[in-house]
Every structure is written in structure tokens, then in C-alpha cells.
Amino acid sequence: MLTWIVASIVSALLVAVIVLSFIPMKVRREPEREGWQDPDAARAYARQGRSPVFVVERYLILRALVGWKPGGLVLDIGCGPGFLSTEIARRYPAVKVVGLDNNNEMINIARRSRQSGRSHMEFIKGDAHRLPFGGATVDLVVSSLSLHHWADAAAVFKEIKRVLKPGGRFLIFDLRRDGPRLFYYALEIGQAFSSRDIRRTNGAVGSFWSSYTPSELRTILSRTGIAAVHVEPQFGWMFAHGKKL
Numbered sequence: 001m002l003t004w005i006v007a008s009i010v011s012a013l014l015v016a017v018i019v020l021s022f023i024p025m026k027v028r029r030e031p032e033r034e035g036w037q038d039p040d041a042a043r044a045y046a047r048q049g050r051s052p053v054f055v056v057e058r059y060l061i062l063r064a065l066v067g068w069k070p071g072g073l074v075l076d077i078g079c080g081p082g083f084l085s086t087e088i089a090r091r092y093p094a095v096k097v098v099g100l101d102n103n104n105e106m107i108n109i110a111r112r113s114r115q116s117g118r119s120h121m122e123f124i125k126g127d128a129h130r131l132p133f134g135g136a137t138v139d140l141v142v143s144s145l146s147l148h149h150w151a152d153a154a155a156v157f158k159e160i161k162r163v164l165k166p167g168g169r170f171l172i173f174d175l176r177r178d179g180p181r182l183f184y185y186a187l188e189i190g191q192a193f194s195s196r197d198i199r200r201t202n203g204a205v206g207s208f209w210s211s212y213t214p215s216e217l218r219t220i221l222s223r224t225g226i227a228a229v230h231v232e233p234q235f236g237w238m239f240a241h242g243k244k245l
Contacts, residue, residue: 046081
């Protein structure tokens with residue numbers, strides 16, 4: 001009898017933990033929780049970019065692009081050390097890929113590590129709020145884990161609309177702040193085992209607190225005038241994509 005009671009209690013506790021783990025987080029947005037990526041943090045992030053988590057992230061983005069058949073000029077906003085830009089350039093050799101980031105060290109790392117030998121790819125320093133491109137010159141805009149860094153997301157989306165050609169598309173990947181607690185706990189554990197510089201800048205957890213909810217992102221996009229916009233929530237992340245008509 002005692003064994004049955006203990007087993008029942010343990011089972012109930014496990015069920016409770018599982019249920020609680022999948023309850024969505026409900027916290028206010030706090031972008032100040034994530035520190036600035038100084039050169040040491042940028043180099044740590046570049047090393048982390050080869051980890052399975054980021055490999056899966058890039059796989060999800062590239063899978064979403066399969067049916068789009070990118071052509072012309074592709075702009076990667078917040079390209080960081082250039083992993084995603086490089087994958088797009090490798091898979092679509094007929095396109096011109098430009099990676100843009102406002103962090104000097106990130107751009108330097110991308111140029112040293114990934115630009116060599118690829119004439120159809122380059123990395124430039126620039127501000128997403130003032131994209132250094134003329135109107136209607138870009139065919140596709142992609143961005144991964146950069147949205148939560150934008151000081152004025154609506155302004156950046158208006159810039160995206162400006163530079164896209166008619167029929168041009170954008171695809172944005174980022175975390176969602178209302179993801180399940182289990183996902184948030186996984187970020188905390190992952191950060192605890194990351195390098196000192198990532199822990200110091202609160203890289204993973206800070207990104208979560210800086211991110212938007214799907215509802216918030218839909219509201220932002222509704223004010224930008226971009227037609228055919230969709231926000232697709234996933235387990236702990238979300239995609240936003242749209243087409244300029």
C-alpha cells in the first residue's frame with residue numbers, strides 16, 4: 001500500500017511538472033536584460049554558431065525558403081558572424097547575398113571566415129533602421145534572431161518595405177516571449193553552460209526577454225503598410241513573412 005501511495009504521489013508530481021512546463025510565459029518585455037555584444041562576446045557568439053541549436057535554427061529558415069526560389073539580391077539583416085548568409089549563398093549560387101550588421105567585430109569575423117572565395121557574397125556594416133540600399137532594389141530580406149535587437153521594429157519593417165522590389169519577400173525568425181516555460185528553462189540551462197562572455201552579456205536569456213509575442217508582432221506589422229503579412233508561432237520561436245505587392 002505504501003509503495004502504491006508513493007508511486008501515485010511521484011506520478012502526480014511528474015504530471016504537474018510537465019503541465020507547468022508547457023504553460024506559456026507571461027512576462028513584460030525587457031530588452032535591457034540583454035547586454036551589448038562587445039568584441040569578446042561577438043567572438044564567443046561566433047564560436048557558438050556551430051552548435052546544434054544554431055544548426056537547427058538555420059535548417060528551419062532554409063526549409064522555409066525552399067519553395068520561394070530566391071533570386072536577385074538577398075539581404076540578411078543582423079547577419080552576425082555570417083552563417084546564414086553563407087548557407088543561402090551556397091544553396092543559391094545565382095543570387096547576390098549581402099549580410100548587414102551594426103557590430104564591427106561581427107562584420108570582421110564574417111569577412112575573415114566566410115566571404116573568402118565567394119564573389120556573390122559580401123558583408124557590410126549598417127543600421128537596420130537606415131538600410132543602405134535604394135528603393136525597390138532587394139528581392140528577399142531575411143533576418144534571424146535580430147528582430148528583438150531593433151530599437152524601433154516598425155521603422156525597420158518600413159525600411160524593409162522601401163527596399164523590397166514589388167513582389168519581393170521577407171522572412172524573419174526570432175524567439176517569442178510567450179513561449180512555454182520548458183523552452184525558457186532550456187535557454188537558462190544552455191546559457192549556464194555557455195562561455196563566460198555569453199553569460200556576462202546574458203545572451204540567450206536576454207534574447208528571450210527582449211523578444212516579442214506573436215500578437216505584438218502582428219500589431220507592429222499592421223502599422224507598416226506591408227501587404228500579405230503572416231506571423232506563424234512555433235514552439236518557442238516564430239516566423240514572420242510577407243510580400244510587397
